[in-house]
Amino acid sequence: MEWMGPAMFASLIILLLIGYPVAFTLGGISMLWIAIGQLIGAPGVEWIALESMQFRVFGIIQNQNLLAIPFFTLMGTILDKSGLAEDMLETIGMLFGRTRGGIAYAVILVGAILGAITGVVAASVVSMALISIPIMLKYGYNKRLITGTIAASATLTQVIPPSLVLIVLADALRIGYPEVSVGDMYKGAFIPGFMLTGLYMLYVLALTIWRPADVPALPPEAIKYKGMALFNKTMVSAVPPIALIFVVLGTTFMGIATPTEGGAMGVVGAIILTMWKKTFNMKMLIGAVEGATRITALVCFILLGSNAFNLVFELVGGAEWLEGFFENLPGGVVGFMIVANLACFFLAFFLEFFEISFIVIPLLAPVAYSLGIDAVWFGVMISVNMQTSFMHPPFGFALFFLRGCAPPEISSNDIYVGAIPYVFLQIIGTAIVASFPILTSTVVFDWAFGTALGWLTSIGIAFGFIAAVVFASRIGDMRMARAGKNIG
Amino acid sequence: MSFFLRISKGIDWFNEWVGVAMYWLCLAMSLIAAYNAMVRWIGGIFKWQLASNTFIELQWYIFGIVFLLGASYVLKRNGHVRIDLLFGRYSPRTQSWVDVIGFFVAFLPFYGFMTYTTFHFAQKSWQTLEISPDPGGLPYYPIKTIIPIAFALLLIQGISELIKRIAHLLGNEDYAPGHFQSSREEL
Numbered sequence: 001m002e003w004m005g006p007a008m009f010a011s012l013i014i015l016l017l018i019g020y021p022v023a024f025t026l027g028g029i030s031m032l033w034i035a036i037g038q039l040i041g042a043p044g045v046e047w048i049a050l051e052s053m054q055f056r057v058f059g060i061i062q063n064q065n066l067l068a069i070p071f072f073t074l075m076g077t078i079l080d081k082s083g084l085a086e087d088m089l090e091t092i093g094m095l096f097g098r099t100r101g102g103i104a105y106a107v108i109l110v111g112a113i114l115g116a117i118t119g120v121v122a123a124s125v126v127s128m129a130l131i132s133i134p135i136m137l138k139y140g141y142n143k144r145l146i147t148g149t150i151a152a153s154a155t156l157t158q159v160i161p162p163s164l165v166l167i168v169l170a171d172a173l174r175i176g177y178p179e180v181s182v183g184d185m186y187k188g189a190f191i192p193g194f195m196l197t198g199l200y201m202l203y204v205l206a207l208t209i210w211r212p213a214d215v216p217a218l219p220p221e222a223i224k225y226k227g228m229a230l231f232n233k234t235m236v237s238a239v240p241p242i243a244l245i246f247v248v249l250g251t252t253f254m255g256i257a258t259p260t261e262g263g264a265m266g267v268v269g270a271i272i273l274t275m276w277k278k279t280f281n282m283k284m285l286i287g288a289v290e291g292a293t294r295i296t297a298l299v300c301f302i303l304l305g306s307n308a309f310n311l312v313f314e315l316v317g318g319a320e321w322l323e324g325f326f327e328n329l330p331g332g333v334v335g336f337m338i339v340a341n342l343a344c345f346f347l348a349f350f351l352e353f354f355e356i357s358f359i360v361i362p363l364l365a366p367v368a369y370s371l372g373i374d375a376v377w378f379g380v381m382i383s384v385n386m387q388t389s390f391m392h393p394p395f396g397f398a399l400f401f402l403r404g405c406a407p408p409e410i411s412s413n414d415i416y417v418g419a420i421p422y423v424f425l426q427i428i429g430t431a432i433v434a435s436f437p438i439l440t441s442t443v444v445f446d447w448a449f450g451t452a453l454g455w456l457t458s459i460g461i462a463f464g465f466i467a468a469v470v471f472a473s474r475i476g477d478m479r480m481a482r483a484g485k486n487i488g
Numbered sequence: 489m490s491f492f493l494r495i496s497k498g499i500d501w502f503n504e505w506v507g508v509a510m511y512w513l514c515l516a517m518s519l520i521a522a523y524n525a526m527v528r529w530i531g532g533i534f535k536w537q538l539a540s541n542t543f544i545e546l547q548w549y550i551f552g553i554v555f556l557l558g559a560s561y562v563l564k565r566n567g568h569v570r571i572d573l574l575f576g577r578y579s580p581r582t583q584s585w586v587d588v589i590g591f592f593v594a595f596l597p598f599y600g601f602m603t604y605t606t607f608h609f610a611q612k613s614w615q616t617l618e619i620s621p622d623p624g625g626l627p628y629y630p631i632k633t634i635i636p637i638a639f640a641l642l643l644i645q646g647i648s649e650l651i652k653r654i655a656h657l658l659g660n661e662d663y664a665p666g667h668f669q670s671s672r673e674e675l
Contacts, residue, residue, distance in 0.1 A: 070554065
């Protein structure tokens, strides 16, 4: 019954699109196909096979990777509900002073940091949009630059550790690669994540030279803090949350803590931080724990449904069908990577990452393993790829969200056109990760953060960047002045 | 209908409270896990044996309880993720129809089956009074009992949702499906 595998997969996509909750649809489909198998007498498709679901439920309860989900979500919801992002954006923006594009850089940086904190894409799109659109409009930024920058930096959430996506991906990949850990995924995604952040900032930098009018500097009266006052403000608003993230990630990377332990300590750290900043209250705490409980339950129930789906899919010969399909692809590893990534890219237009990681990745992982593809590289590629499709016009869901919370003076067209340059940057980023798998290996990570030379290089790059930003801003000022004279 | 709606209200009230209990458990679980981590580090520095399997097992024990029993609360809040590409454009009546048909075609068979099969799973565990193989480990049969209870609660909440949707289809606009959670919002 070779047709059953593809037919089951097709029925999944069609039935999911109807809009009944994903977790229940997955369960319903697995029951349906066992019934079909029984009716036509397909060999091995028996009700008794589904009884192993009882062990799978218990497996989910005992899964150490998934245990990290409530902790990282709770840390994120606590920090998010305490209004830390606004404070951070304002402070980092002022740190750039009168430099052109200062707020745009700040949005990208805060997006990356906030992404690291929340790890939940929609939450960061909405909060970034609500906070930064009004400020950027006020100081006269180009509307398309505003929307594109927010869409890109907020979706970056899912690539930068400790994101939920990476936890779930690491768990999904274990079907093919039993030795993959969440820590490896975090290490592997770290450098590509920051590389993308750098690419976005380079784009803003290029704009300060070519189109200085699009990226104005803060007017002098907007800089409320100067000198020591600004330093103090930075120490209070921007440094503690960044330090918390780095402590949580750092202890995980150094092997002192498991991701689960790091996440749990992060929750305690976040509570202490909000208490210290006097933003802690019961209303905030209830909102935060409610959100974390909801996300944990719904993620685990989708996983449960997809477990049932995968079980029946294998029973009706779907796994074999997929394997045969990929074996017959021309180009071996390259062919597989292209098809797998394209599949995830297009599926991400209408499925979300939970569904993709729980349903599609377990199907692809064994094939990737048999081709000898590195698990972390594969996972990071998929995650960067899905990020692109989340901000890709016209279906990218980050764009729908932006539409939902952008003020009326920003047209839908601005949102679509604004995303295009960032999609190109994303393609460049994907191409770099694809051509240099070593970027996702622990070798590069350990060199960059474990050796003196590596640290010097990282700091050097940061300072070089700052110098370039200031220099580009001067060129922009000069070009503006010259243009002004010509008009005058 | 009003009789059924009263039942639905009772179910909603009950699962709401289960949900509230779950989110405080979620906080407790985080604190227990943080305690475990601290104790492991401090113990590691001073070469003390402080970490106890009881607390380590307690953290995944509570994780299981939180997500299993939290599911019916999420359903009550209409919070299970949907693909909203089409669903968001349906009229409220069509949305109710999708939920009613989905209940009979997908929800009831799957979770009915899950309740049945995990009930036997728990029964077997009770017969041997199964206990964790690790020293200081917790007994397994209570958590395995939670599994069928959770699926049963989810089924009951499903029935409550069904009653509300049917009431809406029969013309009571108070029961129009509320704000649903799209997968896009949750991510």
